[in-house]
Amino acid sequence: MEIKVLHQVMDWNEDVSEEVKETLSAHHICMINVMGSPGAGKTSLITSLIDKLRKDWRAGVIEGDIAGQVDAERIAELGIPAVQLNTDGACHIEAMSIQHILPELPLDDLDVIFVENIGNLVCPAEFLIGESLRITILSIPEGDDKVEKYPLMFTDTDCLVLNKYDMMPYFDFDEKRVCANYETVNPGAPLFRISNRTGDGIQELADFIAEQIRKAQS
Amino acid sequence: MEIKVLHQVMDWNEDVSEEVKETLSAHHICMINVMGSPGAGKTSLITSLIDKLRKDWRAGVIEGDIAGQVDAERIAELGIPAVQLNTDGACHIEAMSIQHILPELPLDDLDVIFVENIGNLVCPAEFLIGESLRITILSIPEGDDKVEKYPLMFTDTDCLVLNKYDMMPYFDFDEKRVCANYETVNPGAPLFRISNRTGDGIQELADFIAEQIRKAQS
Numbered sequence: 001m002e003i004k005v006l007h008q009v010m011d012w013n014e015d016v017s018e019e020v021k022e023t024l025s026a027h028h029i030c031m032i033n034v035m036g037s038p039g040a041g042k043t044s045l046i047t048s049l050i051d052k053l054r055k056d057w058r059a060g061v062i063e064g065d066i067a068g069q070v071d072a073e074r075i076a077e078l079g080i081p082a083v084q085l086n087t088d089g090a091c092h093i094e095a096m097s098i099q100h101i102l103p104e105l106p107l108d109d110l111d112v113i114f115v116e117n118i119g120n121l122v123c124p125a126e127f128l129i130g131e132s133l134r135i136t137i138l139s140i141p142e143g144d145d146k147v148e149k150y151p152l153m154f155t156d157t158d159c160l161v162l163n164k165y166d167m168m169p170y171f172d173f174d175e176k177r178v179c180a181n182y183e184t185v186n187p188g189a190p191l192f193r194i195s196n197r198t199g200d201g202i203q204e205l206a207d208f209i210a211e212q213i214r215k216a217q218s
Numbered sequence: 219m220e221i222k223v224l225h226q227v228m229d230w231n232e233d234v235s236e237e238v239k240e241t242l243s244a245h246h247i248c249m250i251n252v253m254g255s256p257g258a259g260k261t262s263l264i265t266s267l268i269d270k271l272r273k274d275w276r277a278g279v280i281e282g283d284i285a286g287q288v289d290a291e292r293i294a295e296l297g298i299p300a301v302q303l304n305t306d307g308a309c310h311i312e313a314m315s316i317q318h319i320l321p322e323l324p325l326d327d328l329d330v331i332f333v334e335n336i337g338n339l340v341c342p343a344e345f346l347i348g349e350s351l352r353i354t355i356l357s358i359p360e361g362d363d364k365v366e367k368y369p370l371m372f373t374d375t376d377c378l379v380l381n382k383y384d385m386m387p388y389f390d391f392d393e394k395r396v397c398a399n400y401e402t403v404n405p406g407a408p409l410f411r412i413s414n415r416t417g418d419g420i421q422e423l424a425d426f427i428a429e430q431i432r433k434a435q436s
Contacts (some may be wrong), residue, residue: 037256037257039361066367089344119339120339141385142256149285152307161385
């Protein structure tokens with residue numbers, strides 16, 4: 001009985017995700033679902049990427065949080081359209097919430113929407129939200145065993161970002177282990193090494209995203 | 219309808235949690251629920267604590283993981299009773315799973331059981347598992363905004379451990395912010411500053427836990 005309910009919710013979520021996709025497609029918008037653990041650096045990375053992309057593309061942000069608006073305040077400082085989506089305790093964003101909140105953004109004036117998902121390496125991976133691209137962030141201090149321990153998040157993503165790469169000297173992080181496991185669960189998927197603090201690698205990731213925006217608009 | 223089902227699951231979980239508590243109480247065992255983000259340092263901390271406690275107390279471990287047995291292998295090296303609990307995708311441990319797995323441990327020969335919950339700052343906080351003590355770990359690299367963003371995990375815990383404290387010089391971490399927010403949501407609850415790598419602070423936390431074991435046995 002319980003499982004049945006869950007399946008219904010999941011099926012329904014996939015239907016709504018398709019509807020969100022159609023809405024975004026009609027507006028030629030590329031929506032990016034940014035996922036990762038608490039403290040992996042999602043907000044900072046979104047901020048840096050928008051900084052690189054904004055000369056060519058018009059960006060908006062949906063800030064997912066369980067409570068509060070700490071992140072939305074940081075994004076609002078950029079002076080771009082941003083809305084806060086509070087899940088009131090829920091551990092992931094569902095497509096229905098995106099469908100409800102999209103009209104709050106000026107869709108005719110946007111090329112890309114970044115959705116910052118709840119900080120969580122588990123549940124967000126299970127829920128499509130109508131995105132064109134999924135980015136999973138793993139920060140070096142989290143450790144090199146995360147791909148084995150949270151496989152779905154690394155399997156169902158379009159690219160992996162190793163963040164806080166400048167911290168490598170201070171942590172016992174076996175990069176080869178991560179790369180090998182990532183290649184096993186998600187063969188051929190791209191991987192970016194960045195440090196949001198030093199700025200290293202941000203341009204390469206921004207170029208990759210620009211390519212995805214172009215694809216969504218063609 | 220959906221909410222109703224959730225409430226039923228939660229109520230049922232609380233009932234089972236009470237049953238687990240009774241079983242443990244009959245065996246004079248203190249069970250500790252260790253929670254925190256992926257990579258906060260749960261396994262390493264459990265290992266270090268057992269190392270400090272084992273001369274006086276007999277410890278066992280339940281290793282919660284979504285998949286794999288990376289952590290259980292690390293614990294098994296200590297030569298103490300350990301069982302692996304795979305949730306097969308679920309983002310938290312429920313009391314029912316603990317009830318099922320307890321008979322796998324030699325309950326007559328244990329004083330303390332550490333349960334390593336799934337790496338997740340959200341869902342585990344909602345589910346009692348029959349524990350006597352809850353420990354929430356927050357590591358310095360995760361950032362100083364986590365108490366505001368994941369309030370339940372810091373409200374419903376018996377103590378907060380700031381781990382990787384030796385990394386403080388490398389991260390922009392406002393400790394006063396964390397302490398003030400923690401005091402707001404959980405007034406008077408203890409806080410420990412530790413570095414599992416250097417060993418600083420581990421003894422103080424071990425002493426605190428020893429006191430809890432004594433309480434559970436009295």
